Amino acid sequence: MTEYPHLFAPLDLGFVTLPNRVLMGSMHTGLEETRDFDRVAAFYAARARGGAALMVTGGMAPNREGAVMPGAAGLFTDEDIANHRVVTDRVHDEGGRIAMQILHAGRYAYSPECVAPSPIKSPISPFAPAELDEAGIEKQIADIATAAARAREAGYDGVEVMGSEGYFLNQFLVERTNKRTDHWGGSYENRMRLPVETLRRVRSAVGDDFIVIYRLSMIDLVPGGSSWDEVVILAQAIENAGATILNTGIGWHEARIPTIATSVPRGAFAWVTKKLMGSVDIPVITSNRINTPEVAEGVLADGCADMVSMARPFLADPAFVAKAKAGKAATIAPCIACNQACLDHTFEMKLASCLVNPQAAHETELVYAPTDQAKQIAIVGAGPAGLSTALVAAERGHTVTLFDRADQIGGQLNMAKMVPGKEEFFGLIEWYRTMLDELGVTVRLGVEASADILEGFDEVIVATGVLPRDPEIPAENGAHVVSYIDILTGREKAGDRVAVIGAGGIGFDVAEYLTHDGESPAENLELWLQEWGVTDPEEHRAGLEPEGAKPAPSARKVSLFQRKNEKPGKRLGKTTGWIHRASLAMKGVKMVGGVSYDRITAEGLYLRMQDGSKELFECDTVVLCAGQISDRSLADVLLAQGKEAHVIGGADVAAELDAKRAIDQGSRLAAVI
Ligand code: NAP
Ligand code: SF4
Secondary structure, three states, rough: OOOOOOOOOEEOOOOOEEOOOOEEEEOOOOOHOOHHHHHHHHHHHHHOOOOOOOOEEEEEEEOOOOOOOOOOOOOOOHHHHEEEEEEHHHHOOOOOEEEEEEEEOOOOOOOOOEEEEOOOOOOOOOOOOOEEEHHHHHHHHHHOOOOOOOOHHOOOOOOEEEEEOHHHHHHHHOOOOOOOOOOOOHHHHHHOOHHHHHHHHHHHHHHOOEEEEEEEEEEOOOOOOOHHHHHHHHHHHHOOOOEEOOOOOOOOOOOOOOOOOOOOOOOHHHHHHHEEEEEEEEOOOOOOOOOHHHHHHHHHHOOOOOOEEOHHHHHHHOOOOHHHOOOEEEEEEEEOOOOOHHHHHHHOOOOOOOOOOOOOOOOOOOOOOOOOOEEEEEOOOOOOHHHHHHHHHHHHOOOEEEEEOOOOOOOOOOOOOOOOOHHHHHHHHHHHHHHHOOOOOOOEEEEEEEEEEOOOEEEEEEOEEEEEEEOOOOEEOOOOEEEEEHHHOOOOOOOEEEEEEEOOHHHHHHHHHHHHOOHHHHOOOOHHHHHHOOOOOOOOOOOOOOOOOOOOOOOOEEEEEEOOOOOOOOOOOOOOOHHHHHOOOOOOEEEEOOOEEEEEEOEEEEEEEOOEEEEEEEOOOOEOOOEEEEHHHHHHHHOOOOOOEOOHHOOOOOOOOOOHHHHHHHHEEOOOO
8 A cells, every 4th residue: 555545546548547647747958969869768768667657858849940949959850750769669668658848939949040929039038039920830830740740750658738838839828928910819719729729730640549748837927927717718728629638837937936946835836736627627737846755645635636747856866756656755865946957057058967866867977886896985074975975885885984073964954954945955864864774874973083083994085075264354352253154053143134244155045044034935835925926826817916025024134245246146056046136135135246344343344345435334243154165174184194085075175065066076986986
């Protein structure tokens, strides 16, 4: 008997029965663009083996003008079809099923060739689209239908027609982007003609016994987006046009409301899908921030949907479903929704991976093969670098002892978990604890690992991390100057008026921590919806609260300073930096760049401004978040004694250290040791 009866109930689609209710949602990994289809196949085969009932590929372009960027993958030639067969065959060999997503980007295409219903540039693209004429529209429909037929030829079990997130089909639906006066614009009946006709033509191109998913934007989260009535009318029309399943899309890409970031509560939008239940007879999938079997089971049991879509959780752990089924949910590597190695990479034109699991999308290149020479390995430091090294080394068959002078594992992760909106780090640390146990790693906490203690090990790995940098700003008697560690560990309390020195990732985190009081909105959906101004789309078009965002008042008056004369927060994650900036701006945090620090007194922080003038910023507390230096105390002792040691993570290079680099470096070292 499974703990998750709804999750593991089969789903009968008429011509095929899915073994469970888990869809691996579409993710752009960049693998297809490498044209190494063995690598693409290895990625999907691992997830098929891991038990996803049905997987959806990253978006494939139906034609040049619809490609998200020049060179984006698609099924254009016989060779493309043969290449994709390599993938579908491998998935089928593993007992899985895979559908190809057809993604026409419309005005979101990063190309001067982009096309749209009307020539209106999107706020997130530098290119104004060309308005399609009648023949152009017919070509787009025909190309999407052809792509679907080619997908069938390539062995896919279905297609997903991307109709949400503000892409091409979505752009026809709303007056914001569709100003046409012909029969493709004007009334809602006209505006929905293109998506419905496209779906009808796709169905007729692929036959009856082929899965056709339509991803429908259920809450646009942009001004002038669809009303709830329109969503229901469209869903029913898409069902009548031949869709097998409806998937949920949440928010257009240009929406200024976070939809998948870690600060979004788990399952935050399942209630939107639930509103559609009963209005259509085909299965409906819900999506966004579902990252554990418990959450997935909960939304299904609650009648929010017939199936759940999880995408990034399958990067973190390809065996998500198999582990849940085996009653081993605690061993599922959690997706912490950080976007750091997946979406941020995609936007930086790099291959996607996963902060928690560097093997993701690197399956053929980063292999954890069993060792034929088992060693005694000592690892000093139980932060992300040391933890990942320990797990991979133990998995490969080495005997591992992990030391930390602290009385808990996690290192800097213990700081991150205290920040409102970063609660997922609790789960990540818990997972490490479970896995250390599962893999039989000896953990020695509260132990200062000296050179003597490390005698006798075959390999020593130093992952002692970082120490906060002291910016050496003169401080006078009575000044309250503390480090971010003092604040986030609760050792020190900040006053009502705070200056944060350093506007990097940690400065932003500390400002977030200091502005919140009481329950974190990430753990209270109602608070979160209110904070970002999201409301029931049945009450207000597109789910936008007319009165806007209503964040709780800031717990303190906080200002953030940096010396660089650039926009504070500019270097934060590509896909999450704007959320951090917006969130602090809503709390009234002042962000000042281009200053230098003169001294700190009981009155506050004396600054030298860009024009050379001096200014006193009155505050009760100054929090130092001025970056990190490597803690090399142990490494230097070992090296001075002529001993060999591998130095990794922050102890190796402190600059721009984050958990992604630490985990990647640790895992890669352990893979070859
Ligand atoms: P950081 O991002 O390098 O920022 C350090 C800040 O301190 C900068 O604003 C810098 O700005 C300032 N600074 C550096 N030297 C200084 C000095 N001598 N005097 C005064 N100010 C100085 O480092 P961090 O904030 O400590 O973060 C560490 C790492 O963790 C980073 O790689 C960061 O990306 C990562 N992290 C990421 C997240 C995330 O959400 N993804 C969250 C937390 C941390 P100026 O030099 O212009 O003054
Ligand atoms: Fe999840 Fe972060 Fe991994 Fe992306 S990088 S899959 S968001 S844990």
